[in-house]
Amino acid sequence: MADSPRWRRRKEARPDEILEAALAEFAARGFAAARLHDIAAAAGITKGTLYLYFPSKEELFKAVVRGTILPRVAALEAVVEAAEAPAAVLLASLIQRWSELLQIPQICAIPKLVLSESGNFPDLARFYYDEVITRGLGLVRGLLRRGVAAGEFRPIDVDYAAFSVIGPLLLSMLWRHSLEPNGAAPLDGAALARSHADLLLRALSMEGRP
Amino acid sequence: MADSPRWRRRKEARPDEILEAALAEFAARGFAAARLHDIAAAAGITKGTLYLYFPSKEELFKAVVRGTILPRVAALEAVVEAAEAPAAVLLASLIQRWSELLQIPQICAIPKLVLSESGNFPDLARFYYDEVITRGLGLVRGLLRRGVAAGEFRPIDVDYAAFSVIGPLLLSMLWRHSLEPNGAAPLDGAALARSHADLLLRALSMEGRP
Amino acid sequence: MADSPRWRRRKEARPDEILEAALAEFAARGFAAARLHDIAAAAGITKGTLYLYFPSKEELFKAVVRGTILPRVAALEAVVEAAEAPAAVLLASLIQRWSELLQIPQICAIPKLVLSESGNFPDLARFYYDEVITRGLGLVRGLLRRGVAAGEFRPIDVDYAAFSVIGPLLLSMLWRHSLEPNGAAPLDGAALARSHADLLLRALSMEGRP
Amino acid sequence: MADSPRWRRRKEARPDEILEAALAEFAARGFAAARLHDIAAAAGITKGTLYLYFPSKEELFKAVVRGTILPRVAALEAVVEAAEAPAAVLLASLIQRWSELLQIPQICAIPKLVLSESGNFPDLARFYYDEVITRGLGLVRGLLRRGVAAGEFRPIDVDYAAFSVIGPLLLSMLWRHSLEPNGAAPLDGAALARSHADLLLRALSMEGRP
DNA sequence: AATGAATGAGGGTTCATTCAT
DNA sequence: TATGAATGAACCCTCATTCAT
Numbered sequence A, B, C, D: 001m002a003d004s005p006r007w008r009r010r011k012e013a014r015p016d017e018i019l020e021a022a023l024a025e026f027a028a029r030g031f032a033a034a035r036l037h038d039i040a041a042a043a044g045i046t047k048g049t050l051y052l053y054f055p056s057k058e059e060l061f062k063a064v065v066r067g068t069i070l071p072r073v074a075a076l077e078a079v080v081e082a083a084e085a086p087a088a089v090l091l092a093s094l095i096q097r098w099s100e101l102l103q104i105p106q107i108c109a110i111p112k113l114v115l116s117e118s119g120n121f122p123d124l125a126r127f128y129y130d131e132v133i134t135r136g137l138g139l140v141r142g143l144l145r146r147g148v149a150a151g152e153f154r155p156i157d158v159d160y161a162a163f164s165v166i167g168p169l170l171l172s173m174l175w176r177h178s179l180e181p182n183g184a185a186p187l188d189g190a191a192l193a194r195s196h197a198d199l200l201l202r203a204l205s206m207e208g209r210p
Numbered sequence E: 001a002a003t004g005a006a007t008g009a010g011g012g013t014t015c016a017t018t019c020a021t
Numbered sequence F: 001t002a003t004g005a006a007t008g009a010a011c012c013c014t015c016a017t018t019c020a021t
Helices: A014-029 A036-042 A047-053 A057-082 A087-103 A105-117 A122-149 A158-182 A189-204 B014-029 B036-042 B047-053 B057-082 B087-101 B105-117 B122-149 B158-182 B189-204 C014-029 C036-042 C047-053 C057-082 C087-103 C105-117 C122-149 C158-182 C189-204 D014-029 D036-042 D047-053 D057-082 D087-101 D105-117 D122-149 D158-182 D189-204
Strands: none
Touching (some): A014 A036, A014 A047, A014 A057, A014 A105, A036 A047, A036 A057, A057 A087, A057 A105, A057 A122, A087 A105, A087 A122, A087 A158, A105 A122, A105 A158, A105 B158, A122 A158, A122 B158, A158 A189, A158 B122, A158 B158, A189 B189, B014 B047, B014 B105, B036 B047, B057 B087, B057 B122, B087 B122, B087 B158, B087 B189, B105 B122, B105 B158, B158 B189, C014 C036, C014 C047, C014 C057, C036 C057, C057 C087, C057 C122, C087 C105, C087 C122, C087 C158, C087 C189, C105 C122, C105 D105, C105 D158, C122 C158, C122 D158, C158 C189, C158 D105, C158 D158, C158 D189, C189 D158, D014 D036, D014 D047, D014 D057, D014 D105, D036 D047, D057 D105, D087 D122, D087 D158, D087 D189, D105 D122, D105 D158, D158 D189
8 A cells, every 4th residue: 555656656746737727717717706615625635635735725826826927928039039930921820820719718817816816915916917928929029020111010119018818819829718618609829810810910011001 | 964864765766776886895895705794785775775676796797797787788899880881991980889898997998897796696797708709700700701701802811810809908997997007008099099900900801913 | 566565565464474483484494494585485575675674584593583482471370370270270271271272383492493503692592491481380280289289289399390390291292393304203182181190190199199 | 822723623523512502592582683793692603604514594493493303203113113002192292202302402492493384394394294293293293093902092083182291291391391481380200201101091090981 | 755634623513591672 | 654774793613722630
């Protein structure tokens, strides 16, 4: 029994298993309504053990948000910054990459979680704003600016245009996470990405200009 | 003290005062973390009195969401359906009207509230999907369809295009409600509306087409 | 309307209507679980009005018990004291009279009520003991004593024999009130009275004695 | 203080300690008026700990009643069924055994508790009727039937006679529990048992019959 | 490292009682 | 006299957190 490999505890894997279980629970119920008992059970441990890894429910929650989202943002940034392609191509590619995140439920849960708990966790909202939103918006704005500067895009207010780019992508994540499980029509991420990119590129193009 | 009565009868005004206080509290903390004690205090009554008007915390929450959002949707519908103007004009007008809702914090709180609690209140999410989202999307889709049929807009996939229209508007509400209080740059609703409408109309226009 | 006789309030009748409703409610739920709201509703008035007639729930409860039981005891006492018949006849008659009380649910409820709440209402238990039990037992003991003195009954310990007389009668009331509504076999009060009287008279008789 | 731990693990002993404390509290106040806080304190624990052992106040109450009474009934049954003695001897023995239960306050509390709460706990009343009353009455009835069949007892209506046997025994329990603490004359259980048995045996005997 | 019994503060809910009308 | 809106104390129950094992 004691030496059965099934029961060998991988000490290093623990924190990640806990974070995964916690994300699922927090996403399903919100911070306040999530129970540590359920998180522990889902992670295959007991309540007391949680406290060996995280000092409180709050810290666990913050660790969940911080740990889940940052790597993704960095990945998207890399896509854009490394490339030399025309802005139009990069924009379409960025939208398409983002739409692929729709396949990952844990990712779709994060925006809802942060927006939901922004009132109770101001520092988390701030962190998310600084590390995710600002960087994400900056990514898009830089891209638009490049396009305008290169004469690919017509001159626009880049700051607000970025909202037109990102809004539908955020909407699709919230839709997937919060509405589809409650009877909403399922979303075809790829089709949405194509449609959105098509509209945006047309909106930005110089065509038809004198 | 002796000459100020402990309480006063205000049966008629009470429910609305309660709903207002409850919306503020639910919006700030979420359903689970909101305390009836605080809602009551904000409404100028005591906890027990809440139960003269609403049978439980849950029902109070549902009444808040239902009562706050429905009138607004109906108002927006009326704007579009009554008008005979070209689709492009209507679309710009719809976006501008919506952007005016950004001035009303209570309205901005609703989407977050529903998305946050969709996991704990499936029937509320369903109600919101049926009565708000479906009707809102339908409004936009009908408008786009009219424009396409009239030869004003180029032929597009109306279903997905509606996401491109609505996404940024939703984003602006969440931004105002959840991010601005936490350090995010303030949003100029009118400017955003102009920018978004400009991009959309360009994206939809026949110009530059053979 | 105002002069409709149906709605004429008989001020004098009020207290009794309240007592009746209160007895039913207290009997069904016990003192603590009975709700003044329900009592008032059953009496056709509102909660506040109760306080015009009784200063508190406790006093209402005491009035219920006191008002319901005392007249009955007095009636039974009169039966015995007035009569000149032989003790055996009187005993059978007393038992039969008592068994008739089984038809009156309100009466059957009283013993349970007093026994139930004796812990919370010591003065009520005391009152009941002094005014009902002592007098009831005294009635039976006096009767037995008369029979022994007259040579009708064999010499017995009158004090304890009274328990043998009264116990089954009490049991029948509790049975009717608490058990029959919960599936117990219905009791034939008259048959029980006959059987009990028959056994008692045989137990007390001189027959078979030298 | 520093050297006395705040609590100690006693998983095995706890349930019984709780049941004991709960019985005392329920017996003293009734179900509705009993406070879990007091029960917990009497058991040497805190309120929350109760819920580790019983899921609700109701279930605790039911466990109290079920756990306290069943063993006693079984014990009495064993006394009667195992014996080969004449019915008269058994009957006197049964009454005497029962009277010994008067020494155990917890037992005397049970009938009152069940009768009191029969309105609020129909299933408990049913359980008590099925498992205690029916079996107790059956015991007595079987014994009487044996005596009649053997020619020891005169022919009587066994069903009703059982009430004459049991009623005084129940009365003595209620007396002990509810009246003695409130000023009633103390009962001598042994003397009452002798008196009752004497009367019953005389009532049932064939003596003096032609 | 891991457990899970125990805690205790805090929340939702009920209801006897009060009092302006 | 009668109402019923309002109160506030008290109760059951939950659950994050602690700590002896």
